[in-house]
Amino acid sequence: MKIGIYGSSFDPVTNVHLWTASTVAHRCKLDKVIFLPCSSKRKDKQLHTTDEHRWNMVNMAIQNNALYEANDYEMKQEAWDVYTEKTLAHFSELYPDDEIYFIMGADLLEDIGAGKWHNSEELVRDNRFIVMARNDIDMLKVISHSPLLRNHDDGHTFHLIDKGLAMEISSSYIRDEFAMEGEPRYLLPESCYQYIKEHEIYK
Ligand SMILES: Nc1ncnc2c1ncn2[C@@H]1O[C@H](COP(=O)(O)OP(=O)(O)OP(=O)(O)O)[C@@H](O)[C@H]1O
Numbered sequence: 010m011k012i013g014i015y016g017s018s019f020d021p022v023t024n025v026h027l028w029t030a031s032t033v034a035h036r037c038k039l040d041k042v043i044f045l046p047c048s049s050k051r052k053d054k055q056l057h058t059t060d061e062h063r064w065n066m067v068n069m070a071i072q073n074n075a076l077y078e079a080n081d082y083e084m085k086q087e088a089w090d091v092y093t094e095k096t097l098a099h100f101s102e103l104y105p106d107d108e109i110y111f112i113m114g115a116d117l118l119e120d121i122g123a124g125k126w127h128n129s130e131e132l133v134r135d136n137r138f139i140v141m142a143r144n145d146i147d148m149l150k151v152i153s154h155s156p157l158l159r160n161h162d163d164g165h166t167f168h169l170i171d172k173g174l175a176m177e178i179s180s181s182y183i184r185d186e187f188a189m190e191g192e193p194r195y196l197l198p199e200s201c202y203q204y205i206k207e208h209e210i211y212k
């Protein structure tokens with residue numbers, strides 16, 4: 010089985026998360042996409058709503074797609090030192106006979122290449138990544154300019170995907186629209202839009 014793990018704060022989940030996941034699943038013939046909301050205990054990112062709300066929204070968003078599932082492994086970690094290398098080691102143990110890919114945008118490839126992630130050497134050495142084009146970033150250049158990425162570019166480690174359409178809806182844009190009493194209705198699933206209104210999130 011081929012499994013993609015899509016890690017994000019999902020603060021909130023957007024239609025672009027859903028669309029990119031389905032594009033990747035279709036092109037890479039994935040059997041499953043696991044939506045993995047990150048821990049609110051992360052030190053490098055300030056989240057804007059509770060774990061419970063993010064978790065509920067992700068579950069509502071993925072309801073009608075049989076390939077999609079949500080996993081609360083990172084959210085449930087007690088310690089604040091949750092990082093992707095450890096998470097992927099956990100999933101590799103959980104699915105020893107399957108191929109696991111971490112799905113991410115090209116902005117994150119730049120960060121990994123710059124050695125900004127925990128245990129980045131082990132992360133790149135032991136895992137495979139599906140990288141989606143974003144913000145006109147030249148992914149081949151990012152790889153060739155980073156010793157870490159270049160030395161693991163063996164034809165299996167990085168699967169680069171050009172989405173074919175630069176759709177740049179971001180969670181922060183949606184939060185800002187809610188905060189400014191704008192109308193981001195069709196940028197995220199209707200159920201999530203109504204949930205945010207009802208619970209007065211991102212005000
Ligand atoms: N439009 C997009 N194109 C390609 N990748 C994307 C896009 N939106 C999000 N991603 C990827 O999804 C993952 C989760 O990103 P995240 O949800 O934090 O993005 P975001 O929408 O930019 O959030 P925020 O606006 O809160 O920073 C990352 O790997 C990111 O690169």
Ligand SMILES: O=C(O)c1ccc[n+]([C@@H]2O[C@H](COP(=O)([O-])O)[C@@H](O)[C@H]2O)c1
Nearest residue numbers: 016017018047054092093094125126127
């Ligand atoms: O492992 C790390 O050091 C690390 C550093 C930054 C981001 N990540 C992961 O990358 C994913 C997307 O992060 P973000 O900041 O774009 O929401 C999410 O799953 C994070 O846990 C992981």
